[in-house]
Amino acid sequence: MNGIVIWMKLFWTFFKIGLFGFGGGYGMLSLIQNEVVEKQHWISNSEFTDIVAVSQMTPGPIGINSATYVGYKAIENGGMSRTEAMLGSLLASFSVMLPSFILMLLISAFFMHYKTHKSVQTVLKWLRPVVVGMLAAAVLLLLNEENLGGFQRDNLQLYVSIGLFILAFIATYFWKIGPIKVILIAGLFGGLFYSLV
């Protein structure tokens, strides 16, 4: 693919992903795969699986992670230099964020203007309990085999995970320890424990 076209395609593809990607990170994955693997052939299916795996092993939202990675690979696989590939990853990452900016600024401006109006207040009052339910659902959904290490009864990782879950809850809820500290301690523990066992 020649020069300018791939940059424009990169921008437009990730702009679309940002605009139509509903339902959070994993909801976006199928859209990303469809655009990037099947339509544009920028990366192979196994490279795509790699991104998902790497996203689970790095911080940050999967939408940004995959944009950065695909932006790099698309330019690199197109035969350009590493510097250009880095620019590609920046372009893809900003393109996926751009629709959010446009939409959110419109919504924010509207919201700030009408937030004291009775009708908006009523809507917000109704929404708050729903949001609490959404958070509770996230907790339930995350208590899965992938995060806990499988539900077989003789699985050591399952018991360690349950222990870490309970301890982390006690630490944050009762002892008011900050989330960053808990993550660092849990990570250090996992790194030492699972490497030694």
Added chain:
Amino acid sequence: MLFDLFITFFKIGLFTIGGGYAMIPLLQREVVEHKGWLKDEDFLDLMAIAQSAPGVFVVNMSIFVGYRVRGKRGSVACALGAAMPSIIIILAIALFAGNYRDNRIVENVFKGIRPAVIALILTPTIRLASKAGLNKWTWWVPVATALLIWWIGVSPIWIILAAIVGAILYYILKLRKA
């Protein structure tokens, strides 16, 4: 102030591990408790809107909080701050560590982090429940919402839309009566 926003969200982005909602405990700790930029109630409102909009949840949430605190520039500072750690780390992996995903130690570190993160999300859920105005008439709403999403697989967007429609109908009926 803008730099403070950027650094705070950089920190939040760096420790948002395991999906968008992992950002909630960090946001609550840094933005509500430490900095006092938002109240818990504001937080619930912003979450409902960020979840119903398309795009990356973490980015949406950052833009919103940034806009609330410091207008348009604030939203740019927060969103860039939250996205920057991802971009830097993924670029570093693409450039230098092609075999990162086969790294045993990294895998083990994340085996420890993932179950802890779930508990980290549970804590603000309980705390926010007390700020959501729940009473004997409304306690079932979060329970039903959680079950619909978790068990039946309904998208949160539909439940949010249903609540908005319900609230507007209720408001119109109340206006008529008055």
